[in-house]
Amino acid sequence: MQLLSSAIGRKVVMAATGLFMLLFVIVHLLGNSTIFAGPNAINAYAEKLQSLGPFVWAFRLFLLFMLFFHVIYGILLTLENAAANPGKYAVKKMLKATFASETMIWTGLLLLAFIVYHLLQFTVRVTPDVVLGNDAKGRFDVYTMVAGSLKIAPIAMVYVAAMVTLFLHLSHGIQSIFQSAGLSNDKALPQYTVIGKLLAVIFLVGYSAIPVLILAGILAK
Amino acid sequence: MSDHTSEHRTMTLKLIVWRQKGQNEPGRFETYVARNITEHHSFLEMLDVVNEELIREGKDPIAFDHDCREGICGMCSTVVNGVPHGGQERTTVCQLHMRKFKDGDTIYLEPWRARAFPILKDLVVDRGALDKIIQAGGYTSCHTGGVPDANSTPVSKAESDYAMDAAECIGCGACVAACPNGAAMLFTGAKISQFAALPQGQVEAPERVAGMVNAMQECGFGNCTNHYECQAACPKGIHVKFIARMNREFLKALFRAKSGSHTFIGEGQD
Numbered sequence: 001m002q003l004l005s006s007a008i009g010r011k012v013v014m015a016a017t018g019l020f021m022l023l024f025v026i027v028h029l030l031g032n033s034t035i036f037a038g039p040n041a042i043n044a045y046a047e048k049l050q051s052l053g054p055f056v057w058a059f060r061l062f063l064l065f066m067l068f069f070h071v072i073y074g075i076l077l078t079l080e081n082a083a084a085n086p087g088k089y090a091v092k093k094m095l096k097a098t099f100a101s102e103t104m105i106w107t108g109l110l111l112l113a114f115i116v117y118h119l120l121q122f123t124v125r126v127t128p129d130v131v132l133g134n135d136a137k138g139r140f141d142v143y144t145m146v147a148g149s150l151k152i153a154p155i156a157m158v159y160v161a162a163m164v165t166l167f168l169h170l171s172h173g174i175q176s177i178f179q180s181a182g183l184s185n186d187k188a189l190p191q192y193t194v195i196g197k198l199l200a201v202i203f204l205v206g207y208s209a210i211p212v213l214i215l216a217g218i219l220a221k
Numbered sequence: 222m223s224d225h226t227s228e229h230r231t232m233t234l235k236l237i238v239w240r241q242k243g244q245n246e247p248g249r250f251e252t253y254v255a256r257n258i259t260e261h262h263s264f265l266e267m268l269d270v271v272n273e274e275l276i277r278e279g280k281d282p283i284a285f286d287h288d289c290r291e292g293i294c295g296m297c298s299t300v301v302n303g304v305p306h307g308g309q310e311r312t313t314v315c316q317l318h319m320r321k322f323k324d325g326d327t328i329y330l331e332p333w334r335a336r337a338f339p340i341l342k343d344l345v346v347d348r349g350a351l352d353k354i355i356q357a358g359g360y361t362s363c364h365t366g367g368v369p370d371a372n373s374t375p376v377s378k379a380e381s382d383y384a385m386d387a388a389e390c391i392g393c394g395a396c397v398a399a400c401p402n403g404a405a406m407l408f409t410g411a412k413i414s415q416f417a418a419l420p421q422g423q424v425e426a427p428e429r430v431a432g433m434v435n436a437m438q439e440c441g442f443g444n445c446t447n448h449y450e451c452q453a454a455c456p457k458g459i460h461v462k463f464i465a466r467m468n469r470e471f472l473k474a475l476f477r478a479k480s481g482s483h484t485f486i487g488e489g490q491d
Contacts, residue, residue: 002478007406007444008434008471077444081402084443087334090237090250093303095453097401104446176447182469185462 010073015180017070018173024063025166026199029206035219039143043135046142071112078105100172107169114162121149146210147220156211167204171197232258232324236271238283239331244339244347250329253283260320264307265290265297267319283330284343292316292456295391298398299344300331305395305454313393313456333394335403337441348394350440351408357436358429359412361421380418387415389457399454402443407451409437410467411459417470427474434471 003009031049034041049056100107120126122145130148135141150156174196178184184192213219234255241248255271262270265287272282288296292313299314301307307317322328330344338346376384388411396407413430416422422429445464452461 002431002475006434006471007404007438007442008468009475011444012468012472077446081404081443081446084336084441085334085401085403086336087340089300089303089331089334090239091303091329091331093308094401094448094450095304095308095399096450097448101446101448102401172447179447179461179465180445180468182465182467182472184465186460189462189465 010077011180012182013069013073014077015177017066017073019177019181020066021063021070022170022174022177022199025170025203029203032207032210035143035146035210039135039141040137042143042146043137043139043141047139050140067112067115071108074105074108098172100168103168104172107165110165111162111169114158114165117158118162121155122146143220147214150211150214151220153215156215159211160208163204163208166207167200170203171200174199230259231256232260232319232322232326234258234267234322234325235327237327237329238343240283240343241332241340242342244341248340258319260318262319263290263315264299264301264317264319265315284341284345286345287315290315293391295393298333298346298348298393298395300329300333300398302329305333305398306393306456308454311456311458313391316456333398335394335397335400335442337403337405338394338397346394348392350442351392351394351405353440354405354409354433354436355412358425358432359416361416361425363421374420376419384415384418386460387411387418387463390455390459391457393456395454395456396451396459397442399450400443400445401448401450402446403441404445404451405437405440405442406445406464406467407455407459407461409433410461410463410465413470414463414466417466426470427477430467430470430474431478434467 003013031045034045094102122142125132125145127145127149129152130145132145133141135143150159175184175189175192178192179189210219232255236253236255237250238253239248240251253271253275255267256274258267258270265285268283268285275282286296286298288294290297292315295313297313297315298305299307301314301317306312306314307321309317309321332338332340332344333346333348334340337350338348340346390408390411392408394405394408397403397405400407413433416429417426447461449461452459
């Protein structure tokens, strides 16, 4: 399998799995935004999703599969790269590399930890601080669960910190998808870079707005 | 005639140089003083001056690679103050001049550092790995004999310019030295792209990309993570678009192999 063993093949795997997770990040932000429309909107949205049954599980398994390959190959490539460059320079001046590009493995591992935390909290629903229940219409009350959890300052701060990490990871990662998949050239690359950074900022602001506004008492009173 | 005032203005510089007796010997930094350096000296001429003094003192001169000294051969290879070739845009270290430095400057000199480039002595490394990549497919096979008629194989101006931009690579290895991953993807990408753009390169295209990428891995080079340090350090300004082109050529070859129109080198060997 050249796609999994060759230097370029594995980069393409990183790009493809990254792309699917990026698409999920976009969809997830749109879904989350229903919270701005109030309890009814997000609870209705959540029930609609849950009613899809097997599709939800197929979607979850697919994403888990993407995540698995992205993490495994990310770690593998990082170890290989460290081995390929063992003799460090006494003086090394970076000309183009950025903090984001140099810390991909660390922001990636932090995001993995966050994903585990986030799934435990809102998917498995391990929420010792919040009483879970149904809303007036008999649907599971996602709104109360989210608002109740994010009113707690340390939890809200974990979410904001995770979104800063996501911002760093994607501000390098998005343009990387196109370059690694061979979809780039001298004219397109600067555009991918701008679009990638713009999307990363939108995710940072959009996602962080929820914990920040809840903590500030503006979104959920 | 000559400008006597500038002739007399000389610099004294402190050099901190990586010294290593042989491939498997331990290396360390040694400090030297470069005296009587004028702004007209090239960087390598400055090293010549230092070496002449070392030889006079009966010491081992600093070994460094060089050949044409006009920026086209790709032999010179020294990391100056943390940047391969010294950091002047599109300049090999032989074309770097001492007017870029100030009297009293401290300059760090290190060899290219990458697993695939073992240090032979001081600042000299073995870049034979790049030759192995070329041997694995960096050529076209053609009939010998009479000179073909001009334009018998049409090549558009745009394509020939693109191929020339890729072919500008002098194979010095600065891209590898600059890469935090010790990857040779800019070099390999440029060598693949120059053929991929031309009709003469089409026949062996799938075998070329498969073979050269394989050789790159076997030589112990790392993997690209898109820092683009390579392009910034390249004395010929080779663009990272050629890495994207290589990736594209690789995928094209892979899908053609899957559809059975040719065999992919390395397939079934694991």
